[in-house]
Amino acid sequence: MASILEKLQKIVSDKYVTNDINIRHAYSRNTDLDLHGVPEYVIRPKDVKEISEILKVANEENIPIYQRGAGICEFGGSKPIGDVGIVLDMKRMDNIHNLDEDNLIVTVEAGISWGKVNEYLSQFGLYTGCMGPGSGMSASIGGGISHHSVGGGGCAKYGACTNQLVSLEVVLPTGDIIDTGSQANKYSKFPFNRFGNGPDLTGLFCGDQGIFGVKTKISLQVFPRPPFANYKTFLLPRKGNEVAAQIFTEIRKKGIDVYDAMYIIDLLVIVGAQEGMFPLWENLKRKRGIFFYTIEANTETELNEKVKLLDDILLSKKAEVFGPEIEDGNYAKWHYVEQGHWQTYHNLWGVWQAFQPLTAECFTPINMFPKILNDLDVWDNEHAEDFNRILNITGRRPLTTTGPVLLIDGNNVELTCGSSSFSSYYNGEYHEEIHETNIKIWKSLLERVTKWGAQWYMMGEVVSRLMVEIGAYQPEFYNAMKAIKKTLDPNAIVSRGKFNFR
Amino acid sequence: MRLKIRMSKLENIKKQWKAIMSCMNCGDCGYAIRPAVGRFLTCPVKEAKGEEGWEIWFSRGRMSVLKNILEGKLELNKDLAKYVYQCSECGSCTEVCHQTHNPNIVLNTSKWIEHVEVWDALRRDLVEAGFAPLEHHAKLIEYMNNPGMRNPYGESKEKKFEWVKEVKGLSKTSDVVFFAGCTEPLRQKETLINLAKIFNAAGKEFSIIDDEWCCGSIALRIGDINSVKENVEHNLEQIKKTGATKLFAACAGCYRTIKKDWPDLIGEELPFEVINITEMLLDLINDGSLKIPETNTEAIKVVYHDPCHLGRHMGLYDPPRDLIKKIPNTNLIELKRNRQNAWCCGAGGGVKSEFSDLALEIAKNRIDEVKETGINILLTACPFCVGNLNDCVKIQNININVLDIIDYIASKL
Numbered sequence: 001m002a003s004i005l006e007k008l009q010k011i012v013s014d015k016y017v018t019n020d021i022n023i024r025h026a027y028s029r030n031t032d033l034d035l036h037g038v039p040e041y042v043i044r045p046k047d048v049k050e051i052s053e054i055l056k057v058a059n060e061e062n063i064p065i066y067q068r069g070a071g072i073c074e075f076g077g078s079k080p081i082g083d084v085g086i087v088l089d090m091k092r093m094d095n096i097h098n099l100d101e102d103n104l105i106v107t108v109e110a111g112i113s114w115g116k117v118n119e120y121l122s123q124f125g126l127y128t129g130c131m132g133p134g135s136g137m138s139a140s141i142g143g144g145i146s147h148h149s150v151g152g153g154g155c156a157k158y159g160a161c162t163n164q165l166v167s168l169e170v171v172l173p174t175g176d177i178i179d180t181g182s183q184a185n186k187y188s189k190f191p192f193n194r195f196g197n198g199p200d201l202t203g204l205f206c207g208d209q210g211i212f213g214v215k216t217k218i219s220l221q222v223f224p225r226p227p228f229a230n231y232k233t234f235l236l237p238r239k240g241n242e243v244a245a246q247i248f249t250e251i252r253k254k255g256i257d258v259y260d261a262m263y264i265i266d267l268l269v270i271v272g273a274q275e276g277m278f279p280l281w282e283n284l285k286r287k288r289g290i291f292f293y294t295i296e297a298n299t300e301t302e303l304n305e306k307v308k309l310l311d312d313i314l315l316s317k318k319a320e321v322f323g324p325e326i327e328d329g330n331y332a333k334w335h336y337v338e339q340g341h342w343q344t345y346h347n348l349w350g351v352w353q354a355f356q357p358l359t360a361e362c363f364t365p366i367n368m369f370p371k372i373l374n375d376l377d378v379w380d381n382e383h384a385e386d387f388n389r390i391l392n393i394t395g396r397r398p399l400t401t402t403g404p405v406l407l408i409d410g411n412n413v414e415l416t417c418g419s420s421s422f423s424s425y426y427n428g429e430y431h432e433e434i435h436e437t438n439i440k441i442w443k444s445l446l447e448r449v450t451k452w453g454a455q456w457y458m459m460g461e462v463v464s465r466l467m468v469e470i471g472a473y474q475p476e477f478y479n480a481m482k483a484i485k486k487t488l489d490p491n492a493i494v495s496r497g498k499f500n501f502r
Numbered sequence: 503m504r505l506k507i508r509m510s511k512l513e514n515i516k517k518q519w520k521a522i523m524s525c526m527n528c529g530d531c532g533y534a535i536r537p538a539v540g541r542f543l544t545c546p547v548k549e550a551k552g553e554e555g556w557e558i559w560f561s562r563g564r565m566s567v568l569k570n571i572l573e574g575k576l577e578l579n580k581d582l583a584k585y586v587y588q589c590s591e592c593g594s595c596t597e598v599c600h601q602t603h604n605p606n607i608v609l610n611t612s613k614w615i616e617h618v619e620v621w622d623a624l625r626r627d628l629v630e631a632g633f634a635p636l637e638h639h640a641k642l643i644e645y646m647n648n649p650g651m652r653n654p655y656g657e658s659k660e661k662k663f664e665w666v667k668e669v670k671g672l673s674k675t676s677d678v679v680f681f682a683g684c685t686e687p688l689r690q691k692e693t694l695i696n697l698a699k700i701f702n703a704a705g706k707e708f709s710i711i712d713d714e715w716c717c718g719s720i721a722l723r724i725g726d727i728n729s730v731k732e733n734v735e736h737n738l739e740q741i742k743k744t745g746a747t748k749l750f751a752a753c754a755g756c757y758r759t760i761k762k763d764w765p766d767l768i769g770e771e772l773p774f775e776v777i778n779i780t781e782m783l784l785d786l787i788n789d790g791s792l793k794i795p796e797t798n799t800e801a802i803k804v805v806y807h808d809p810c811h812l813g814r815h816m817g818l819y820d821p822p823r824d825l826i827k828k829i830p831n832t833n834l835i836e837l838k839r840n841r842q843n844a845w846c847c848g849a850g851g852g853v854k855s856e857f858s859d860l861a862l863e864i865a866k867n868r869i870d871e872v873k874e875t876g877i878n879i880l881l882t883a884c885p886f887c888v889g890n891l892n893d894c895v896k897i898q899n900i901n902i903n904v905l906d907i908i909d910y911i912a913s914k915l
Binding site: 015016018020021022023025026027028029030031033036038042044046070071072089091092113115116118119122135137138337338346347349350353354355422423424425426427428430 | 516519520521523524526527528529530532533534535536537538539541542553554555556557558562563564566567569570572573574575576579581582585600614
């Protein structure tokens with residue numbers, strides 16, 4: 001009888017599947033330092049048919065499948081839960097199928113990165129609007145859709161990357177292949193619209209954390225990139241959290257289609273300037289919260305009008321504008337021009353060596369985030385003992401703060417608040433105590449934020465299970481989700497372990 | 503299960519623990535595309551592997567393996583060597599690792615990880631554990647240690663000095679000593695003859711070392727540090743005998759090794775200044791000694807390939823460019839990927855000697871980029887780059903002339 005490896009080799013050839021121990025370990029982690037799971041096999045399929053066959057084998061053998069785009073999940077979503085299963089490396093599927101210039105729709109394979117798609121689109125004066133997650137220069141389109149990602153620029157104007165989704169090709173956990181949106185009609189010649197032909201099954205797979213199937217082909221609406229843009233950065237007065245929330249709200253109430261608007265809290269500015277992270281603000285006398293925006297327009301007149309509206313809001317709140325150049329403190333210019341939209345978050349990650357953010361990435365209403373951030377100070381004090389344990393080993397007390405607060409569509413912000421710690425392997429030895437404390441404080445923080453009613457978008461292993469463990473789901477919602485999972489994936493093959501379904 | 507690791511096996515990577523644990527596994531080292539700053543993918547090895555580009559071929563995958571080794575979840579093993587030694591140690595991963603390319607936002611993360619140092623540490627541990635060197639690498643080291651050779655090419659000591667008989671203007675002692683290395687004397691002799699021609703034209707002399715041994719670059723990159731010490735000590739004694747206060751090298755590998763690695767190995771500063779040939783020649787032009795005649799012909803367009811050992815390893819980006827710009831009737835055009843973002847030629851880190859097909863595949867990517875410019879003169883400043891890029895051009899029968907800057911200048915005299 002053929003082994004699992006032999007069956008998989010028959011599908012993709014022996015070049016694209018392996019049980020080599022070193023390769024398996026290379027696929028055992030995501031971006032955090034504590035979660036870990038070594039797969040039994042890693043496979044790199046080239047097309048939808050191969051994935052369908054792989055899933056059929058997985059069902060026969062009762063072996064779970066874990067999808068991995070660029071593998072940048074912060075919550076352990078694209079590596080095995082436990083030392084089990086097959087990692088499906090989607091990065092071999094990185095082709096652009098078609099750009100429909102008339103209908104402004106691009107169709108790509110799920111493994112391609114936001115960066116690569118946008119590099120291609122730029123030749124036509126187009127872009128994806130929402131540029132995907134903050135890691136978009138590497139992150140895959142499939143991963144972005146599976147997480148409702150934001151953070152890579154353009155989210156204030158275009159919303160999460162799922163907003164521009166037109167249709168999907170998905171391999172269901174049993175191996176069946178479906179097309180959604182306009183493509184549900186077998187006579188449709190090309191993807192053109194998401195809604196219609198019955199319920200929005202595309203939406204079922206948006207933000208599904210990969211539990212309902214494997215996305216293989218994705219059609220996205222694309223947009224002409226406006227030729228004019230401006231970007232400004234401001235120093236906020238005291239009580240930055242509340243002032244920033246008021247500014248976000250006024251932008252929405254005045255209906256200004258700001259491309260990006262972000263707020264960086266004073267603690268981050270202080271620590272960042274201290275640790276050499278923000279040289280452009282090192283000489284600031286008053287290190288307070290920073291607010292910046294980017295606005296795009298089709299004409300200079302339109303741009304000037306929008307800039308005036310935005311400036312009026314900020315100046316009325318006693319915000320002080322920085323000069324136009326990056327060295328003047330204009331972070332917005334750095335973000336839009338130098339960085340090409342991405343990397344704000346990554347760049348904040350490594351303020352100290354072997355540093356590990358224990359983050360919570362979620363959406364909240366604008367008027368809720370100041371309360372959550374204020375409560376995190378209380379939460380931090382409550383965990384002084386835990387932090388002291390880390391301090392005793394590393395000589396540094398972890399920090400509780402938030403990354404940039406980002407305006408997204410509607411009256412919502414993305415909050416990347418969190419605590420921090422250090423790697424369990426520290427100073428030449430492995431400290432189980434650090435690992436245990438990390439997991440404890442991370443879960444405690446996530447629970448606290450969950451109880452503020454936050455809505456998680458990137459959930460992975462940790463958040464999806466925690467929501468169930470602390471009873472945060474409305475029971476009827478959870479049961480409905482479980483029933484859908486059971487119908488689509490009776491053997492719990494895809495992303496086994498997430499949401500504690502099994 | 504946590505394995506009991508014998509500490510002696512991991513001494514070198516343990517010293518790199520902060521760098522290893524600072525890797526956040528974001529994957530930019532494998533996938534990053536950021537056209538705004540000229541970044542079009544990162545890892546030449548992963549790209550050359552094409553559809554077989556498993557994550558272990560680029561930095562993140564190996565960092566995960568190293569984390570697991572340090573945490574006792576995986577043992578150092580012989581199979582790991584076959585992945586580790588296919589890295590050309592070009593250092594491109596360091597450049598994309600949270601680098602902003604912006605002096606106003608220089609984040610600590612960009613300084614935490616010097617990837618090449620991590621790979622060197624891993625190679626040393628593999629050698630110490632007996633899992634390396636690999637077959638061809640072992641031969642190179644054997645030749646380097648052979649008293650009758652002292653070079654990794656397996657050639658006699660005498661052959662390395664044959665070029666000297668064909669040039670004039672060398673002195674026994676001088677303020678300036680030339681470290682010839684092994685590759686140019688034994689494989690690209692013409693370049694050294696051209697070098698002497700340039701010095702003769704400038705009316706300058708330089709000394710060479712009577713009994714120069716391999717600088718140790720190849721053994722260092724392989725991770726056999728014990729084989730290098732004798733060479734370094736011998737060469738230092740020989741250099742001291744010349745009385746030189748300045749040493750220049752035309753080989754980018756020697757330049758990197760002498761300037762960066764030797765002080766680390768001996769634990770003190772070198773008693774002489776180390777410069778690259780491009781800096782030396784630029785000085786000769788700037789002080790008026792070297793005059794390259796102007797012609798009435800149309801300017802020739804050339805492109806420049808940044809050798810990893812000069813650029814990313816040593817930060818030497820401007821002197822070669824400034825030098826080319828000083829050559830009359832020459833118009834330097836930048837390649838799409840240049841300076842920190844330059845694509846590796848594929849020869850470094852021992853890849854050419856052990857995995858020559860991979861080296862050529864990487865070179866092909868670079869040559870394709872040159873082809874896109876329509877320019878057929880490719881200048882560089884490293885004999886390994888010259889050799890590997892030329893091999894690629896010959897195999898593909900492409901009309902691109904790969905030249906060391908030295909040869910190009912000499913052709914103008």
